[in-house]
Each structure stands twice: as structure tokens, then as C-alpha cells.
Amino acid sequence: MNSTWFRRFTTAAGDGPRLVCFPHAGGSATAFKDLAHALPAHFDVVSVQYPGRQDRYREEPFTALAPLVEAVARELARELAADRERPYALFGHSMGSLVAFETARLLARQQLPGPQRLFVSGRGAPDAHGHIPYHLYDDADVLADVRRLGGTDQSMLEDPDVLELVLPALRADYGALGTYSWRPGEPLAAPVTALIGDSDPMVTAQEARTWERHTTGGFGLKVFPGGHFYLFDQLGQVAAALTEGLLTEAAAA
Template identity: 45%
Template sequence: MIESTVASRWFRRYPPSQGRAAVRRLVCLPHAGGTASAFHGWADRLGGGTEVLAARYPGRQERIAEDCVTGMAELADAVTGALLPFLDLPVHLFGHSMGASLGYEVALRLEQEHGVRVAGLHVSARKAPHLVTPEPTYLGGDEAVIAEVLELGGTEAQLLSDPDLFELVMPALRADFEIVGTYRARPVRPLGCPVAGYVGDRDEVTPADLAAWADVSTVSFDLTVYPGGHFYLADQRDALLRDLAARIA
């Protein structure tokens, strides 16, 4: 078993609640422009010996001095490689928006290249990988990216209004919107694990978009719809974490 003191450049580790030993891991993959801190407190609410590994993408927070990644394949390769030392326990993946596509790509790489099936893939607010359409927002420059972020809401929209933080936030947003804008659909490549989907009922990503993730699993698929928009998980965090805890326990 990996010692709790082992550090990772790619993951911020949140130990299980109440000092319990970890018996499983939930790897959390942020949305475009998102950071690992979005998943602070999740381990305490999941309970039951779940350690949370929150992905730390380059170009933000502790990795602010590093160049951002601008391609999905490069990011998925890097996250997969960084995850290999943590496979001594069952691993679930949770990804929101861009992170959902990344979770699928990581699960594929683990299964097809390393012979490891994740225990579950949990995807939020994102079209199924065989239905995604390139989103050219990044081609419109900073103005288009900012407009999209403000429309969707979320923490990044608040940060953009602060002149002192603007230049710190924008490089990651530019890079992540390029990842989303160049990620293309391809024929279904199923996973041998359960898949669960989550979406807000007022999101531009619809429940039907999430339902198509059923084609990705050879095991099972469940869909849960919450009140809210693209960042429903801010207001519905407790309900979401109860559902996740039940599924991964």
C-alpha cells in the first residue's frame, strides 16, 4: 500500500475522514479552468475510507509556473502515468465537464494499455465521448473565452473580475478551452466498468446528452438529474456526494 506521505505533482491528496485507513480512491478531474481545491472537503463527506485524489493540472495554483497543456491526449497520457502508483486500491474516477472527457480517456488508457479496469467512471455535465462536438470558443480569443465562462458561472467567473487575478487565471482558461475545442468524437470504445452520469436540469448539456454515456459501459449506466445549471454541483454538493458515496462504497 502507498504510504500517506507519498506526494504527487499531479494530485492533491485528501485522506479519508476520521483518520480511517484508505480502502479505495476517488480521482477527481476538474472542469476547464478548474483546480484541485474544488474538491476540498469531499473526503470528509464521502466517508467509509475513501481517499480523494484531486488532479492538479499544470499552469495553476502550485503548478502556476509550468506551461499549460493544450491537448486532451497529452493531458490524459500524463494523468494516466501519474495515477499508476496509486492503483494498489480500487480507483473510481469523477470528472466534471472537461474532466468527464478526461476521465473517460484515462479509464481507456488504464484498461487498454495497462490491463487495469477502474471500479467506476462518474461523469458530470458533459456529452458522451462519441457525441462531443468541437467547441471553437478558444478561436475567438480571450473575449470569447471570458464570455463563455461568465455565461456558465462558477468560481472562475468571480476570479476574472479581479484585475490582480485575471492574468493568473487566463492562461489555464485559454489552454483548457483549446482542449475542449479540439477534442473530437470517434466511434464508441466501451469500458468494462459501471458508468454513472450527473447533470443539472437547466444546463445546456441535456439529460439526453448524458444518457448517451450508456453506450460506453458494458456493465451498467445510471443517470441522475439535479436542479441547477452547468455548476449544479455547487448547490447540490451534499446530494451528489451522498450518491457518490453509495456507489463507491
């Protein structure tokens, strides 16, 4: 796959279904490195690398969601055209859920092959969220919110050199979330599985169920122990849930 936009952390692409992973705000493709190794070896697990982080840190990050979605969908469409027979699914965490969802919607509007399943993690449906003016947050506000949500990379907040590298992407992502505007449209044909932590301060089980109205293909909710970044602590359970969803759809194809 395109080495600019997608990363593969397994030694080779398996011949099974493909899972395309979308990181959280401020996150990078490596957020899904351990998940890629926890999933069955015959899966082809790839992660989206947004501009402005890690090996793309010299590139300007997107400050609006729509152009980011357009860019990802364009690159993904090219890859799908080159491998039409392989079934695929999208998995996004937090902000990544929104990017994955809007990417699936854009592919559908362009009448391109859609995912066989959409996995959305750590976030309710876009029309269920009250508007939070993230684009008005200053650096202190952004960092306070990152600390509130927790995660595995909290140490970066205490290192001024690392912080200098990650803050531009964080600012951009929070800006994109703050200026995002929900636009109604046709529900997805693909089934949707929502995944959350039972003590996530950002989303409740009731809010996660709001994704059900955005699909005609069936809906499921899976709740795991943990907070907003539960998936890093419940890696085996999350991998099992994704495997079940992927193989179910692949068998039905």
C-alpha cells in the same frame, strides 16, 4: 500519492475505496476540497492538479487533451501499482469528464487495472457533441463562456490580477477541448454514472444518456437541481450519489 499531480484534502488517506477527481476547464484540484470532506472519512479522495494553475502555475498548461491524458494515466498507473488492493473510481466534471473517460480508456488499452466505476458530470459523451471551435476563442469569448456557465469563482473575473493568473490555464483548456477529436474504441467494462444539473445550459438529460453506449458495465443517470456547477450547491446529494456508487462496486469486488 504523487504530490505533483494529486492533492489530498482530508487529514489522512482512509482505507476505503479511492476516488480520483478531475477538474473542469480552468479549474484546479481545490474545486473538490469540500466534496472530499463531505464523503465518508474512510474514503481516499484525491484530486488531479493539472499544470499551469495554483502551485503549478509556473508550468506550461497542456493545450491538447491527448498528452494531458497520457501524463495523468502514467502517474495514476504508478500509484495503482503501489496500492493494487484498493478499489478506485474516477469522477470528472465538465472537461474533467472527458479527461477521466479518456484516462480510463488508455488504462484499458494498456491492460492496466481500470476503475470500478466512472462518474461523469456536466457533459454528454464525446461522440454526441457537435464540434465547437473553442481553440479559436479569444480571451473575451472564453470569459463570456465562463460567465454563461456560472460557478463559484465568478469573482475572479472582476480582479485583473487574479485574471492574469487564471487566463493562461483557461486558454489552454479551451484550446484542448477545441482540438479534441473523438476516436471510436471498445466501450469501458466499468459501469458509468452520469450526473447533471436540471438547468445546465451545456448538457440535457438526453445528451447525458449518450454515455450509456460507452460501457458494457451498466449505466445510471442522476439529475440534481441547478446549472452547470450544480455540484457545489448540491454537495450533500452529490456526495451521497458518489458514496452509493463507490460502495456498491466495492461490495461487488
